Structures are given as C-alpha cells and as structure tokens.
Amino acid sequence: MTVLVDLPADPTVERRRAVQAAAASSLRRRKLASTAALGVCWVFLAVAVVPLVAVVAYVVAKGLPAWNADFFTNSTVPEGIPGGGVWNAIVGTMVITGIAIVVTVPLGLLVGLFLAESEGRVAAALRFTADVMTGIPSITVGIFGYIAIVRNYGYSGFAGAFAIGFIMLPVIVRAGESAFRGVPTSLNEAALALGARKATIARRVVVPTALPGVITGVLLAVARGLGETAPLLLTIGGNQYLQWNPTKQMAALPTTIYNSSSQPYADQVQLAWGAALLLVVVVLVLSIGSRLLAARLRKERR
Amino acid sequence: MTVVETPRPTPAPPDVRGRLRLPDRGYRGILAVAAALVAALAAWFLVSIIIQAKPAFSTLGFSWILQKTWDPTHGKYGLLPFILGTLEVTAIAVVLAVPIGLGTALALAYLVPARTRAALSTTVELLAAVPSVVYGLWGLVVLAPVFRDTVEPFLTSVLGWTGLFNGPDQGVGLLLAGVILFVMILPTMVAISRDVLAVVPNEQLEGAMALGATRWQVLRKVVVPGARTGLLGAFTLATGRALGETVAVALVIGNSPYIAHSIKSPAATIPSLIVNNFGEATGTELAVLFGAGLVLLVIGIAVNSVARWLVWSTAGPSAGATAR
Numbered sequence: 001m002t003v004l005v006d007l008p009a010d011p012t013v014e015r016r017r018a019v020q021a022a023a024a025s026s027l028r029r030r031k032l033a034s035t036a037a038l039g040v041c042w043v044f045l046a047v048a049v050v051p052l053v054a055v056v057a058y059v060v061a062k063g064l065p066a067w068n069a070d071f072f073t074n075s076t077v078p079e080g081i082p083g084g085g086v087w088n089a090i091v092g093t094m095v096i097t098g099i100a101i102v103v104t105v106p107l108g109l110l111v112g113l114f115l116a117e118s119e120g121r122v123a124a125a126l127r128f129t130a131d132v133m134t135g136i137p138s139i140t141v142g143i144f145g146y147i148a149i150v151r152n153y154g155y156s157g158f159a160g161a162f163a164i165g166f167i168m169l170p171v172i173v174r175a176g177e178s179a180f181r182g183v184p185t186s187l188n189e190a191a192l193a194l195g196a197r198k199a200t201i202a203r204r205v206v207v208p209t210a211l212p213g214v215i216t217g218v219l220l221a222v223a224r225g226l227g228e229t230a231p232l233l234l235t236i237g238g239n240q241y242l243q244w245n246p247t248k249q250m251a252a253l254p255t256t257i258y259n260s261s262s263q264p265y266a267d268q269v270q271l272a273w274g275a276a277l278l279l280v281v282v283v284l285v286l287s288i289g290s291r292l293l294a295a296r297l298r299k300e301r302r
Numbered sequence: 303m304t305v306v307e308t309p310r311p312t313p314a315p316p317d318v319r320g321r322l323r324l325p326d327r328g329y330r331g332i333l334a335v336a337a338a339l340v341a342a343l344a345a346w347f348l349v350s351i352i353i354q355a356k357p358a359f360s361t362l363g364f365s366w367i368l369q370k371t372w373d374p375t376h377g378k379y380g381l382l383p384f385i386l387g388t389l390e391v392t393a394i395a396v397v398l399a400v401p402i403g404l405g406t407a408l409a410l411a412y413l414v415p416a417r418t419r420a421a422l423s424t425t426v427e428l429l430a431a432v433p434s435v436v437y438g439l440w441g442l443v444v445l446a447p448v449f450r451d452t453v454e455p456f457l458t459s460v461l462g463w464t465g466l467f468n469g470p471d472q473g474v475g476l477l478l479a480g481v482i483l484f485v486m487i488l489p490t491m492v493a494i495s496r497d498v499l500a501v502v503p504n505e506q507l508e509g510a511m512a513l514g515a516t517r518w519q520v521l522r523k524v525v526v527p528g529a530r531t532g533l534l535g536a537f538t539l540a541t542g543r544a545l546g547e548t549v550a551v552a553l554v555i556g557n558s559p560y561i562a563h564s565i566k567s568p569a570a571t572i573p574s575l576i577v578n579n580f581g582e583a584t585g586t587e588l589a590v591l592f593g594a595g596l597v598l599l600v601i602g603i604a605v606n607s608v609a610r611w612l613v614w615s616t617a618g619p620s621a622g623a624t625a626r
Contacts, residue, residue, distance in 0.1 A: 023514045034518035041413060044405030048492065049422070051485045052429045055440050062443075110336035117333070126337055128610065129344050135539070135606030136599065137546025139573040140351065143595045146580075147350045166347070169340065199329035220431070227433025230548035233577055254435045258549050261439040269443060276436045287431045291424070 056280065063277025066270045076240050076251065076271070084267070086275050088242045092157065092250035096236070097225055099161035099246060104169045105218055112176020113202060127177070133170035141166050142234035155237025157246030163231035168221040175217020179210040212294035219290035223283045229254035253279050351596055358593035361586060367597060372559040372575075374583075379590045381597065383561045387476070387569040388598070390562065391551060392544040394480025399487050400537055406488075407495035408521055423496065430489035438550035441482040446473035446554060449481075454566055469564040472556065477565050479555040483547060487540040494539060494613065498532025499525055535612030542605040546598065548573035572598045 074085030111130075115123055145163035149156070183206050191201045207214070237249035238259070253275050260272035358366070362379060369380030410423055450473030457477075458467040502525050510520045526533070556568025557578055570578075572594050583591055 030516045030519065034516035037518040037522070038413060041405040041409040044402045045409040045414075045422075047402055048406040048488055049425075052426070052489065055432065055437060055485070056429070058440055058444055059436060107336055107339065110333055111340050114333035114337045126341060128607075129341060131610045132603055132606050133344060135542050135546075135602060135609070136347075137548070137573060137595075137602045139546065139548040139576050140595045140599045140602075141347075143351060143354075143576070143592060144347045147354050147592075148346070166343070169343070173340065197329070198326045202329065223431050227431075227435065229433070229435040230573065230577060233549070234580055254433060254549075257435045257439055258553070261435075261442055261553060272439055273443075276439050279433055280436055283431050283433065284428060287428050 059273065059277050059280050062270075062273035063275075063280075066274025067277070071271075071274050075242050076256065078240070084271060086251075086253065086256055086271065086278070088239060089251040089253045089256040089275065090278070091242060091244060092160075092236065092239070092252040093226065093254075095244060095246050096157050096160045096164060096232070096250065096252060097222065099158065100165035100168055100225055101218075101222060103161075104165045104172055104221075108169050108172030108221075109176045109214065111173045113180055113206070115173065115177040116180035116206075117198075127174075130170040130173045133166075134174070138167060138228055139230040139234075142231035145231055145235040150235055153247075155235065155249045157236060157243075157248065157250040159235035160232045160250065160252065161246065163235050164225045164228055167228055167231065168225040171221040171224060172218060175220065176210075176214055179213025179217060180206055182213060183209045212297040215297070216290040216294045219286045223286040226283055226286075227254055227279060229258050233258065348599075351592060351599065355589060355592035355596045358586065358589035362590070366590070367593075370561060374579075374587045374590075377586070379587070381572070381590075381594055383559055384570050384572045384575045384594065385597070386561055387555070388545060388571040388573075388601075390476055390569065391479045391483060391555065391571055392541060394477065394565075395483035395487055395544045396537070396541050398481070398484040399491055399540060402484075403488055403491035403495060403537075403540070404526075404533065406492045407499055408525070410492065411496045411499040412517075412521060412525070423493075426489050427493050430493060434486055434547055434550040435553075437482055437486050438553035441478060441550065441554040442474070445482070446478060449473045449478050453477075458566075466565045469566055471566060472568065474554050474556040475566050475568045476555065476562050479551045479569075479571075482550050482554050483544045486547065486550060487544050490543060491536055491540040494536035495529075495533055498529045498536060498613070501532075502528035531612050531615055535609045535614075538605055538609035538612060542602055542609060545605060546573065546602050548577055552577050 070083050071085045072090070073087050074083065075088035076086065077084035111126070115127055115130075141163050144166065145159050149159035149162050153159070187205050187209060188201060191205045196204070232252050232255045236252055236255065238255060239249045239251045243250050257272045257275045257279070260268040260275070263269065263272075358379075366379045367381045367385070369378070370382050371378040371380045372383060406426075410419060410426070414422060450471050454467070454471035454473070454477070458471070461467055506524050506528060507520055510524045515523065551571050552574035555570060555574055557570050557574055558568035559570055559575075560567075562569040576591050576595055579587070579591060
C-alpha cells in the first residue's frame with residue numbers, strides 16, 4: 001500500500017495493520033496453545049468415558065455367571081449356604097415400584113398439567129418446590145418414610161413405596177410440565193374456537209399430543225425409582241422369604257446388592273453382581289426404550 | 303399457556319352458561335387439589351423431620367453439631383467428623399469432576415463429529431441412570447484392591463511429601479469414596495454442561511472466528527463465558543448430588559467416626575452415619591440422627607436452590623428438568 005507523503009496516516013488503517021501484525025506474530029503460539037488445549041479436552045473425554053464403560057463392562061462380566069435358574073427362582077439364603085437367588089427381591093422391587101407408579105404417575109401428571117396451564121407466583125413457587133424436591137438427599141426421604149409410616153405401622157413394602165414415590169413424584173411433575181408446554185398454542189386455540197371445554201382439550205388435545213414426552217419422563221422417573229437404595233434401607237425392613245404382601249416387610253434388589261456386597265462370602269458377592277446386572281439391564285432398557293418409543297411416536301405424527 | 307379472553311358473541315342465558323362452565327371448574331379444581339397435595343407433601347416432609355429432630359436440639363443444644371467426639375454409649379454426639387467427611391469427599395469429587403466434566407462437555411458440544419456426538423451423548427446420559435449402589439459395588443469389589451495395591455502406593459511415593467498421604471494403604475477411605483462419587487456425578491455434570499454450552503449463539507462463535515481466533519480461543523473466550531452461569535449451575539447441581547449420596551459412599555469410605563488425618567484414611571459422611579446407625583438407634587441417638595439428616599437437608603436444599611436458579615437463568619426452566 002502506498003502512503004501519500006503529505007497526509008497524516010489513517011488511524012483506521014494503522015490500527016488494522018497493528019492488529020494484523022500482532023495476530024500474525026502470535027499465530028504460531030496461539031495455534032500451538034489451541035492444539036494443546038483441544039488435546040486436553042479429548043483426553044478428558046477419554047478419562048470420562050473409560051470408567052463409565054468399565055463399570056458397565058464389569059457388571060456384565062461378573063453378573064452374567066450369577067444368572068442361573070436358582071438366581072431367578074429361589075429366595076435369598078443365609079450367609080455361607082450356596083444356591084440362593086433373588087426372586088424375593090425381584091418381587092419386592094416390582095411390588096414397591098408398582099405401587100409408587102400407580103399413585104405418582106396420575107398425581108404427578110395432573111400437577112404437571114396444572115403448572116403448564118398456570119403462570120404467576122403460586123405456580124412458580126410450586127415449580128421451584130418440585131425442582132428442589134428432585135435434589136433432596138435420598139437418605140432424608142428415607143427418614144421421612146420412617147417417621148411418617150414405619151413409626152406408626154412398622155416396616156413394610158408400603159413404607160418403601162411411599163419413599164420411592166416421594167422421589168419419583170417431582171421428576172414426573174417437571175417432565176409432564178415440559179411435555180405439556182410443548183403442545184403448540186395453535187392446537188389449543190383451535191380446540192377453544194370449536195367450543196371445547198378445558199377438560200376436553202386436556203383429554204383430547206394436550207395429553208395425546210404430549211404423549212411422547214410424557215412417556216419418556218415417566219420411564220425416566222421409574223428408572224430412577226428402581227435404583228434408589230437409601231430410602232428402602234430405612235423403610236422396608238428386609239425379608240429373606242418371598243413376600244407379595246406390601247403390608248409386610250419386603251426385600252428389594254438395590255438393598256440386596258447393598259447388603260450382599262459387603263459380605264465376606266464369595267457367593268453373596270456373586271449374588272450382588274447378578275442383582276446389579278439385572279438392575280442395570282432393566283434401567284437401561286427403560287431409558288433406551290423410552291427414547292425409541294418417543295422418537296417413533298414423534299415420527300408417526302409428522 | 304395463555305388463553306386470550308374473547309368477548310362472547312351471543313351471550314347465553316346466565317343459568318345455561320353456569321351449567322356449561324361447571325365441568326371447567328371441576329377440571330381446574332382437580333388440578334388445584336393435585337397441586338395442593340404435592341405442596342402439602344413437601345411441607346409434611348419438612349415439618350416432620352424438624353419435629354422429630356427437635357429433641358436432639360432441646361436436650362443437647364446446638365453445640366453437638368460442631369463437637370469432635372462421636373460416642374453414643376457415653377452420650378457424646380459430635381457431628382463434626384461427619385460434616386468434615388461429607389465436605390472432604392464432595393471436594394475430592396468436585397475437584398476431579400469440574401475440569402474433566404467441562405473438557406468432556408466442550409468436546410461433546412464442539413469437537414466430536416456430529417455422528418459420533420449423538421451416540422456418545424446418549425451413552426453419557428444413559429450412564430447417569432445407572433443406580434448408585436452399582437457404582438458402590440464396583441468401587442468396593444473392583445477398585446478398592448487396585449487402590450490399596452497400586453494407586454495409593456504410587457500417590458504416596460510421588461506426593462507423600464505433602465503430608466496428605468500419611469498412614470497405611472487400605473483401599474477404602476476418603477480418596478476412593480471421592481473417586482467413586484466423581485465417576486457417579488460426571489454424567490450429570492456433562493449432560494447439563496453440554497446443554498448450556500450448546501445454547502451460546504452461533505453468531506458470536508462466527509464473529510470470533512472471523513476475527514482470527516483459534517478454535518480454543520473461541521471456546522475459552524466466547525463459549526465458556528457465554529455459558530458461565532449455566533455451567534456454575536451444573537457444577538452446583540452435581541455438588542448437591544455428591545453431598546447427598548448415601549450407599550455408594552457408605553460402601554467404600556470405611557465408616558470410621560474419627561476426623562481423617564490423611565486423604566487415605568477411612569472416614570464417614572452424614573448419610574453413611576445415618577444408614578449405618580439407624581437400625582440400632584433409639585432415644586436421643588435417633589433424634590440426633592434425625593438432626594444430622596436435617597443438617598444435611600439444609601445444606602442440600604441450599605446448594606440445590608442456588609443451582610436451579612443458575613441453570614434456569616441461562617437455559618430456561620426446562621433445562622435439566624429430568625436430570626438428577
């Protein structure tokens with residue numbers, strides 16, 4: 001660029017030139033730093049993925065050998081005696097989680113609908129309450145179950161279901177709300193214009209449209225409820241025998257894993273791995289299944 | 303959902319209109335009752351724990367919370383070792399999880415090719431659903447021997463001069479519990495961080511690139527600052543989860559009611575104290591355990607409220623709604 005002799009230098013050009021010079025002189029250093037830093041990010045990604053994959057790999061490798069006919073049909077046996085299974089714990093987990101689902105899914109979805117239709121302070125406070133509830137330390141939920149149910153009626157499957165339901169409820173509320181909010185306003189307004197009542201709109205428009213999101217949320221909540229251990233340790237009491245009656249003490253898969261894993265007997269630890277594999281498989285099937293189902297429902301609608 | 307009130311073109315006679323609106327009232331009423339039920343449940347939870355913990359405070363005052371000796375048979379209920387244990391284990395987990403979680407989230411959001419990204423992100427989210435007791439089992443049976451025989455001797459020989467690694471190599475203890483917690487909270491942290499990193503506007507990224515910034519400079523000076531509040535929220539949320547974790551920690555921490563003098567020492571946390579002593583506790587000790595739960599609850603709710611507020615203010619109320 002030629003500079004005219006008698007004119008003062010254009011500050012914009014000067015400035016641009018200075019910036020370009022600085023950028024060029026530091027380019028090599030900056031490129032090196034960039035490569036190094038991005039390399040660290042990749043290493044961290046590997047560091048994060050390795051232990052997580054290792055956990056699952058170990059559970060599969062150690063749990064599969066535990067899966068035999070006894071494992072799925074027998075109940076837990078006293079320490080040191082071979083041949084026990086976890087049928088009692090499977091039944092316990094099914095009954096406890098089943099009760100929790102039957103109560104919390106309708107209740108949680110109604111509250112989700114309420115939050116989706118309401119603005120203002122009351123709704124905001126409730127929304128915040130639900131969010132804080134999802135973060136409550138699970139052991140204190142166990143204490144609550146103990147105080148509210150066990151103290152009056154003794155250890156029981158119901159007490160466990162109460163605690164697990166308390167943990168699942170806010171997850172369903174928030175998932176339901178965000179699914180219901182995703183329903184386009186135009187659908188609502190069209191239904192209103194046709195003269196539909198709010199209850200009808202909810203039943204015929206909002207809920208069906210939001211169904212993929214609702215299903216995902218509910219299954220995620222169930223997956224979470226299945227694995228909760230601490231609340232059950234304080235509420236169900238435990239039972240070595242098969243028990244279908246939730247008013248009695250029950251066994252459950254997570255508490256069986258917890259109690260067996262610290263035993264000195266190899267059989268018990270083996271049982272813990274088997275139960276862990278079962279729990280992981282069920283939880284992953286629920287999580288993956290909910291995604292696939294939701295994706296499919298969405299696609300059909302399009 | 304906002305419904306615009308439109309004037310009714312042909313007003314129906316009042317009694318008919320009243321009857322028509324009845325189902326709507328019923329519907330709103332049912333929703334309101336459900337909402338009130340949840341609010342009542344939350345209140346019942348809080349009030350019942352406070353009431354049951356009250357005897358601990360009325361007979362022992364408040365000083366037991368900060369006393370050092372836990373010896374229920376002699377009426378000493380010092381909670382300090384457990385508060386410290388909780389904070390130390392959480393600190394180890396968070397110190398590991400913040401850089402590694404942030405690096406992983408950045409890689410997932412901006413570095414990994416689109417096809418792999420979906421698969422990796424899904425894997426990480428699925429791992430967040432693995433029950434914590436499974437991590438505890440893995441830590442106790444698989445990782446503890448490795449720590450005792452390999453990791454702890456190595457760390458002691460390299461970092462022994464700091465004085466943090468005194469004492470025998472036992473496997474179970476603060477360090478192992480912290481590492482297990484780190485592995486556990488990582489999926490939560492990565493999933494939420496990735497969400498808040500991804501909402502930084504593309505124009506800002508492109509602007510920085512047009513100015514000649516390298517990829518790392520774009521990430522460090524544009525993306526991370528843009529998502530700062532949300533990232534802080536993700537970290538706080540993960541911290542809250544680490545604070546309240548019970549079974550995974552109880553299995554691998556060694557459960558010793560003394561203040562740890564080394565990072566390898568066995569220790570105990572408030573949740574592990576409660577779960578280990580609940581079965582036999584009666585009278586004052588039981589009230590003290592309820593009180594310990596209350597202390598944990600106060601810390602947990604405070605941490606969580608801050609986290610939710612931070613995440614909301616970055617990515618909106620729906621972000622991370624279903625994440626733990």
